[in-house]
Amino acid sequence: MSQHKITVTVNGQAVTQEVESRLLLVHFIRENLDLTGTHIGCDTTSCGACTISLNGRTVKSCTVFAVQANGGEIETIEGVAQGGQLHPLQEGFWEKHGLQCGYCTPGMIMSAKHLLAHNPDPSEMEIRQAISGNLCRCTGYNKIVEAIQYAAAKLNQPTPEEVPA
Amino acid sequence: MIPGAFDYHAPGTLSEAVTLLRQHAGDAKLLAGGQSLIPAMRFRLAMPPVLIDLNQIEGLEYVREDNGHLAIGAMTRESALEESGLVQSRFHLLADAARVIADPVVRNRATVGGNIAHADPANDHPAVMLAYGAEVIALGPNGTRAIAIDNFFVDLFENALAEDEILTEIRIPTPGANSGGAYVKMERKVGDYAISGVAVQLTMNGDTCTSARIGLTNVSPTPMRAKQAEQLLVGQVVTDERLEAVGAAAAAECDPSPDLRGSAEYKRDVTRVLTKRAIRQAVERATS
Amino acid sequence: MNYHDPHKPKHLADRFENKHAVPNGASAVVATTETVRVTTPADIGGMGHRMKRKEDPRFIQGKGRYVDDIKLPGMLYMDIVRSPYAHAKILNIDASAALALDGVVAVITGKDLAAHNLHWMPTLMSDTQMVLPIDKVVYYSQEVACVIATSRYIAADAVEQVMVDYEPLDVVVDPYQALKDETLVRDDKELKTNRIWHWEAGDKEATDKVFAAAAHVVKEHIYLPRIHVASIETCGMVANFTPATGKMQLYMTTQAPHAIRTVFALVSGLPEHRIQVISPDIGGGFGGKVPVYPGYVVCAVASLLLGKPVKWIEDRSENLTADSFARDYHLEAELAADANGKITGLRVNGLADHGCADAAANPSKFPAGLFSICTGSYDMQAAHINFDAVYTNKPPGGVAYRCSFRVTEAVHMIERLTDIMAHELGEDPAAFRMKNFIPADHFPYKSPTGWEYDSGNYHAALQKALDMIGYDALRQEQAEKRARGELMGIGISSFTEVVGAGPAKDYDILGIKMFDSAEIRIHPTGKAIARFGTKSQGQGHETTYAQIIAEELGLPMADVDVEEGDTDTAPYGLGTYASRSTPTAGAAAVMASRKIKAKARKIAAHLLEVSEDDLEWNINKWQVKGSPEQAKTIQEIAFAAYTNHPPDVEAGLEATDYYNPPNLTFPFGSYICVVDIDKGTGEVHVRRFVAIDDCGNIINPLVVEGQVHGGLTMGLAPALYEEIVYDENGQCLTGTFADYLLPTAVESPKWETGHTITPSPHHPIGAKGVGESPTVGAPPAIANAVVDALWHLGVRHIDIPITPQKVWQALRDAGVTD
Known part of the structure; x- marks a missing residue:
C-alpha cells in the first residue's frame, strides 16, 4: 500500500x-x-x-x-463562520430551529451553502431537492427549509454600500 | 467500513494513465468519481490492488457541441449536465436523467463516464445513451476507437473496453428537427436506484413516429434497449392503443429480477406504464 | 398475568401518592384553550416563550462533542467479527492470522469473556443475552469476536483475518413457525420452547359478552413490521480504565447513563462509584440508545483488561443489522359496535416477535409495554388483550421507535379498526370518531383496561384539524376525482398517547423506579447550574429546562445552564425516552425550584424584616403584600444566601428533587392526511398533512413545533418506506441506507401543525410531553388515507410500509391500471 x-x-x-x-x-x-x-x-x-x-x-x-x-x-x-461572525445560514438554523441533535447539521449547512452559491433565490422545492442528499432524523425538514430561506433572504439583502444614500 | 489497502496512482495525462493501466494489467481499477467504487471498496466487495485516479488529468471535463454531436468528457460531473444550458435546452432526455441520478451531493462528484463504464443496468446513463444511440470513445495503447453504445454493454458490470483502454468521451448525436426525448424514472426515494426507468428518444412526422430508440433501466441483467417496443412504435401514429401495445412489448421483453423494489411482475408492469409516459412526454417535446 | 385488572379499578388516590403533587383539578374537567400561557417577560424567557435554543451555537459551528469526537492518548480501536449465519454452531475461532498483523493488540472471544463470567448479560426485561457466544450464534450479524488494534484501519483488516468455522443450523424466522418449537432458538433455557411470555389485559368475559351482543364486528390482521430507529449517529463508546486509580470512564451513546452505570456495576463487579458514564452530545436516540449492546460491554472489558482507552464506533450496517429493532407485532384485532354505530368492545390476539432475547426496553411489569392503551380515544364497554411472545433467529430488541412503550402499535391498530368500522357502516370517518370519542366531561377517564386518562378534549382537536384542512371541500374533491377515475384519499387519526413513565408503584426498569431528578444550584451572583437525570439527544433540554426554572424562579433562562449525562455530577435518573423528560425531570425542575423559592422566602423575609407570611411572589421576586416596592429579587436573595442569610437558615441556595409522578400523562391529537395515488405505479403521494397536537401546557412553542415536525417524518417513514426485512435464512436484506429507506426532504411533505391546550391536572406545570405523539399518530392517518382512496375498489387494509408494489397489487386485484 x-x-x-x-x-x-x-x-x-x-x-x-x-x-x-x-x-x-x-x-x-x-x-x-x-x-x-x-x-x-x-x-x-x-x-x-x-x-x-x-x-x-x-x-x-x-x-x-x-x-x-x-x-x-x-x-x-x-x-463557515468568518471573523467570529456566524454565516447567515448558521444564523438561520439557529433562528428557525433548523436542528435538534445537531449531527446532520454541518452537512446540511454545507449543502445549503452550495445551493445558495449557485441559486441565490431558490424555491421551496429547489431547497428540498438540494438537501435531499442529506438525511435528518430529527427535524422533519420543515425548519431546515425555513432556515435556508432565512439565509437566502439575508444574503439577498443589499449590502450597505449598495443601499442608495 | 474501511477499504482494503491498495497502491494509488494519479497520472497527469491520459497516456500516462494508459501506460499505468498496461503495467498493472488485471490488478488496476480506474477511479473516476468513485461514487460506486469507493462504497464497494469500503464493504470490501471490491479490493483492487491498484487504483489509477483519473481526477488529476486535465481536459476530461467538458460538455460541448462538435460536428453534429454533443461531446461529453468522461470525467464530466453529473452536476455539470444540470448546469449546462446546452443540455437543458436541447438534450431533454439527458437533462431529465441528470436530475434523478443518485442525489445532488453525489452528482457533484460522480462522472458521466464512470456511470456508463460501470455497466450497471441500475445506473441511469446506460439506458439514456442507448436511447440516444450514443458512441463511446476509448483510448488505448494503439490510439482511440469509437464503440457504438449498442455494442458497449457486454454483461453485468462488464463493458467492451479492453483491459488497457480508458473511456474518454461520450458522443450523443444532436437530435434533428421534430425530435424529442424523455427519461421517466420511478424510484422509492431520492438516491435510490430505479424500480424501473425508461429512456426514449424519437422523431415525429406529424402524428407519426418516424424513428425511436428506447432504453430501460434496472429491469435486465445488462443495460438494454426495448427493441420490440421500438419496432411497434416506428412508422406508427402514436395513439393510446399504440402506446399500450408499445408499453406491453417493453414489459414483455425486459427481464427484471425480484428484490426489495418489487416482484418481477410488478417491475414489468411499471415498465409498461413508464414506457407510455416517457413516449408521451417525448412526443410532446418533439411536436412542440 | 394481568396488570390492569378492570375488576380492581385504580382510584386516583392510589396513583396520587407523591408527596409533592397536589392533584388540583384532577377530578374536574380541565378547560381547553388555544392560547399558549406566558407569564414572564421575554428577557426572563419562562414558559411559553419561543426561545432560540441555548445548545445550538456549538452545533451550527461544528463544535458539538459526540462520542466519536473523543480522542484520548494511547487510545485503541475495536472492531467486531460478526456472524454470516442466523443460526449456527461455532466449531472453532482461529484468531492467529489476525493477531499476527502489525498493530493488532488482542482478539476477544466468548471464551475469554467466560473466564471473567462476562459472556452473558441481562437484558432490560431480565432475560439473558450473549455478549459473545461460545457454542452457537442465534442471529445474522451477531457479535462473534472483537479485535482490538492500534487503529481503526488495522482493526478492520484484522476482522477479515479472524477465521470462524460454523455449522449452519435450521433457522426460524417466522414467529408463527417459532410457536411450533420445531427449531429451538435458545437451547440454554431450561424450558425447551420458543415461547417467552403470555400476557393478558382487560376483561375477557365482559368482552366476549359485548361481542356476542354486537350488531357489527370488524376484524383485521394487522402487522407492524420490524423497523429501526436509525439515528444518524450510530452507537459507540470510548472506555477509559485507569488501573492506577481503578476508575472506569465510559463515554457512551446512551439515553440512560445512570441506569447503565448501575447495570455495568452489577454485571462487572466494579464498584459503582468508580464507574463514570458520560453521555456527551448524542446524535439522535429515539429509543435505540437505551439498551446495552454487546459492543459496549466488550469495549469496556477490553479497556479493563488492557488498561488503555478503547474506542468502538458502529458502522451503519452493524447498526441496522444487529441493534435493537422496534415493533414486529402481529395483531389479530376485532372491534364491536352496536346498532347505532357506537363502539362497544375490542378484542386482540397478539404475537410479539422478540428475536433471540426479550430485550425490550419496557418497564418490568409490562411485557407488552403500554399496549393496553389500545382502546384509544374511544369510550367503550370492554376490551381484552391476549398476547404471546416468541424467540426467533433475529437480533433482540423491542425498543421504542420514538414512541412510548408499544403505544404506536396500539394506536395504529385502533385507528385502523375505527376507520374500517366507519367505512363498513358507511359513516364518515370524522363523524364516526366524533360520535365515539370519550366526551371531554368524562375526564379523568377510567379505561376498560385500567388506565386513568388525566385530561382530554378529543372533539376540540379533531374539529380544529377538520377546519384547518377544509375537510368538507376535500371530500367533495374526492368524490369528483373518483368519478373521473382518479384516486385520492383522506385519512384521520385521533390518537391518545400515554407517556411519562412513571409512578414508582408500577414502573421500574430492572427494579429501579422510574422517577427522575433535577438539582439546581444558584450561585451568589444569581447565575445557576441545573443538572438532570435525563439526557437530551436533540430534544432541547438545555433550553426547555432553563425555561421551566425561569418560569418558577424568575431567573433569566440565559442565566441557567443545564447539564446532563455525566453520572459523576448529575443526580440519578432513568433517562430520556418514552417522552418522559418533561413529565418527570421537567416536574422535578419545578419542584426543586419551588424548594428554592421557599428558602428564598425565608431569606427575603430576613432581608426585608417582615414575616414570611407577609410576602408574595411576583415573577422574579418576593415582595411585601400591599407594598410591592418593598421586594427582593431572586438575584438579591441569591447573593444574600451566601453573604447575609438568616442565622437559622443554612447558607446556599440550591435544591434537589426526585420526582415520582402521580400518574402518567396522556397527550393526544388529531391528524388528517390527504394522499393522491398513481394508478399506474402504485405510488402514494402525501399532498397535505395537518397535525393538531395537545401536549398540555407548552414550554417552548418553537421546540414543540420542531418535535412535532420531526415525529411526523418519523411517522411517515414506517408508513411508506421503512422495514427491516429478513430472508428465509434469517439474512437481513436491509442492512444499509440504500435499502433501509429514510425519507429525505423531498419525500417528507410540508407539515401543517397546530395545537389545542388541555393541561395535565397532575403535572405541576400542566405539561404532558410531545416528542413521540406525531410518530404514534401519523402512520394510521397515512394508512387510513390510502385505504380511503381504495375502499370503493374493495380494499380494506394494507400493512405498513405501504410500498408502491402493495398498492399496485391492490389496484391490480381490483382490475385498475393506467
Whole structure:
C-alpha cells in the first residue's frame, strides 16, 4: 500500500501530511486534522453527514480518498463562520430551529451553502431537492427549509454600500 | 467500513494513465468519481490492488457541441449536465436523467463516464445513451476507437473496453428537427436506484413516429434497449392503443429480477406504464 | 398475568401518592384553550416563550462533542467479527492470522469473556443475552469476536483475518413457525420452547359478552413490521480504565447513563462509584440508545483488561443489522359496535416477535409495554388483550421507535379498526370518531383496561384539524376525482398517547423506579447550574429546562445552564425516552425550584424584616403584600444566601428533587392526511398533512413545533418506506441506507401543525410531553388515507410500509391500471 505526502488547504490554511492511500477524506479531516464537525453516518454515500466542500463543490467526504484532495481546497463547517461572525445560514438554523441533535447539521449547512452559491433565490422545492442528499432524523425538514430561506433572504439583502444614500 | 489497502496512482495525462493501466494489467481499477467504487471498496466487495485516479488529468471535463454531436468528457460531473444550458435546452432526455441520478451531493462528484463504464443496468446513463444511440470513445495503447453504445454493454458490470483502454468521451448525436426525448424514472426515494426507468428518444412526422430508440433501466441483467417496443412504435401514429401495445412489448421483453423494489411482475408492469409516459412526454417535446 | 385488572379499578388516590403533587383539578374537567400561557417577560424567557435554543451555537459551528469526537492518548480501536449465519454452531475461532498483523493488540472471544463470567448479560426485561457466544450464534450479524488494534484501519483488516468455522443450523424466522418449537432458538433455557411470555389485559368475559351482543364486528390482521430507529449517529463508546486509580470512564451513546452505570456495576463487579458514564452530545436516540449492546460491554472489558482507552464506533450496517429493532407485532384485532354505530368492545390476539432475547426496553411489569392503551380515544364497554411472545433467529430488541412503550402499535391498530368500522357502516370517518370519542366531561377517564386518562378534549382537536384542512371541500374533491377515475384519499387519526413513565408503584426498569431528578444550584451572583437525570439527544433540554426554572424562579433562562449525562455530577435518573423528560425531570425542575423559592422566602423575609407570611411572589421576586416596592429579587436573595442569610437558615441556595409522578400523562391529537395515488405505479403521494397536537401546557412553542415536525417524518417513514426485512435464512436484506429507506426532504411533505391546550391536572406545570405523539399518530392517518382512496375498489387494509408494489397489487386485484 502506498503512502503519499499531500498538501491541502483546509478552511484557508495549508496543511501537509503523509497519508495512506486508502485513508478516507472524512477520517483525514476528523482524525488527522481534529476537525470533528464533519460527521459519519453511513457506509453507502447515503446520509450526507460528512458533506464538505472540495474545490468549490460539495462532496461526501466518506467517498473520496484523502490523497485525492492533494492540491485542493477544502471547506468544512468549522470554516463557515468568518471573523467570529456566524454565516447567515448558521444564523438561520439557529433562528428557525433548523436542528435538534445537531449531527446532520454541518452537512446540511454545507449543502445549503452550495445551493445558495449557485441559486441565490431558490424555491421551496429547489431547497428540498438540494438537501435531499442529506438525511435528518430529527427535524422533519420543515425548519431546515425555513432556515435556508432565512439565509437566502439575508444574503439577498443589499449590502450597505449598495443601499442608495 | 474501511477499504482494503491498495497502491494509488494519479497520472497527469491520459497516456500516462494508459501506460499505468498496461503495467498493472488485471490488478488496476480506474477511479473516476468513485461514487460506486469507493462504497464497494469500503464493504470490501471490491479490493483492487491498484487504483489509477483519473481526477488529476486535465481536459476530461467538458460538455460541448462538435460536428453534429454533443461531446461529453468522461470525467464530466453529473452536476455539470444540470448546469449546462446546452443540455437543458436541447438534450431533454439527458437533462431529465441528470436530475434523478443518485442525489445532488453525489452528482457533484460522480462522472458521466464512470456511470456508463460501470455497466450497471441500475445506473441511469446506460439506458439514456442507448436511447440516444450514443458512441463511446476509448483510448488505448494503439490510439482511440469509437464503440457504438449498442455494442458497449457486454454483461453485468462488464463493458467492451479492453483491459488497457480508458473511456474518454461520450458522443450523443444532436437530435434533428421534430425530435424529442424523455427519461421517466420511478424510484422509492431520492438516491435510490430505479424500480424501473425508461429512456426514449424519437422523431415525429406529424402524428407519426418516424424513428425511436428506447432504453430501460434496472429491469435486465445488462443495460438494454426495448427493441420490440421500438419496432411497434416506428412508422406508427402514436395513439393510446399504440402506446399500450408499445408499453406491453417493453414489459414483455425486459427481464427484471425480484428484490426489495418489487416482484418481477410488478417491475414489468411499471415498465409498461413508464414506457407510455416517457413516449408521451417525448412526443410532446418533439411536436412542440 | 394481568396488570390492569378492570375488576380492581385504580382510584386516583392510589396513583396520587407523591408527596409533592397536589392533584388540583384532577377530578374536574380541565378547560381547553388555544392560547399558549406566558407569564414572564421575554428577557426572563419562562414558559411559553419561543426561545432560540441555548445548545445550538456549538452545533451550527461544528463544535458539538459526540462520542466519536473523543480522542484520548494511547487510545485503541475495536472492531467486531460478526456472524454470516442466523443460526449456527461455532466449531472453532482461529484468531492467529489476525493477531499476527502489525498493530493488532488482542482478539476477544466468548471464551475469554467466560473466564471473567462476562459472556452473558441481562437484558432490560431480565432475560439473558450473549455478549459473545461460545457454542452457537442465534442471529445474522451477531457479535462473534472483537479485535482490538492500534487503529481503526488495522482493526478492520484484522476482522477479515479472524477465521470462524460454523455449522449452519435450521433457522426460524417466522414467529408463527417459532410457536411450533420445531427449531429451538435458545437451547440454554431450561424450558425447551420458543415461547417467552403470555400476557393478558382487560376483561375477557365482559368482552366476549359485548361481542356476542354486537350488531357489527370488524376484524383485521394487522402487522407492524420490524423497523429501526436509525439515528444518524450510530452507537459507540470510548472506555477509559485507569488501573492506577481503578476508575472506569465510559463515554457512551446512551439515553440512560445512570441506569447503565448501575447495570455495568452489577454485571462487572466494579464498584459503582468508580464507574463514570458520560453521555456527551448524542446524535439522535429515539429509543435505540437505551439498551446495552454487546459492543459496549466488550469495549469496556477490553479497556479493563488492557488498561488503555478503547474506542468502538458502529458502522451503519452493524447498526441496522444487529441493534435493537422496534415493533414486529402481529395483531389479530376485532372491534364491536352496536346498532347505532357506537363502539362497544375490542378484542386482540397478539404475537410479539422478540428475536433471540426479550430485550425490550419496557418497564418490568409490562411485557407488552403500554399496549393496553389500545382502546384509544374511544369510550367503550370492554376490551381484552391476549398476547404471546416468541424467540426467533433475529437480533433482540423491542425498543421504542420514538414512541412510548408499544403505544404506536396500539394506536395504529385502533385507528385502523375505527376507520374500517366507519367505512363498513358507511359513516364518515370524522363523524364516526366524533360520535365515539370519550366526551371531554368524562375526564379523568377510567379505561376498560385500567388506565386513568388525566385530561382530554378529543372533539376540540379533531374539529380544529377538520377546519384547518377544509375537510368538507376535500371530500367533495374526492368524490369528483373518483368519478373521473382518479384516486385520492383522506385519512384521520385521533390518537391518545400515554407517556411519562412513571409512578414508582408500577414502573421500574430492572427494579429501579422510574422517577427522575433535577438539582439546581444558584450561585451568589444569581447565575445557576441545573443538572438532570435525563439526557437530551436533540430534544432541547438545555433550553426547555432553563425555561421551566425561569418560569418558577424568575431567573433569566440565559442565566441557567443545564447539564446532563455525566453520572459523576448529575443526580440519578432513568433517562430520556418514552417522552418522559418533561413529565418527570421537567416536574422535578419545578419542584426543586419551588424548594428554592421557599428558602428564598425565608431569606427575603430576613432581608426585608417582615414575616414570611407577609410576602408574595411576583415573577422574579418576593415582595411585601400591599407594598410591592418593598421586594427582593431572586438575584438579591441569591447573593444574600451566601453573604447575609438568616442565622437559622443554612447558607446556599440550591435544591434537589426526585420526582415520582402521580400518574402518567396522556397527550393526544388529531391528524388528517390527504394522499393522491398513481394508478399506474402504485405510488402514494402525501399532498397535505395537518397535525393538531395537545401536549398540555407548552414550554417552548418553537421546540414543540420542531418535535412535532420531526415525529411526523418519523411517522411517515414506517408508513411508506421503512422495514427491516429478513430472508428465509434469517439474512437481513436491509442492512444499509440504500435499502433501509429514510425519507429525505423531498419525500417528507410540508407539515401543517397546530395545537389545542388541555393541561395535565397532575403535572405541576400542566405539561404532558410531545416528542413521540406525531410518530404514534401519523402512520394510521397515512394508512387510513390510502385505504380511503381504495375502499370503493374493495380494499380494506394494507400493512405498513405501504410500498408502491402493495398498492399496485391492490389496484391490480381490483382490475385498475393506467
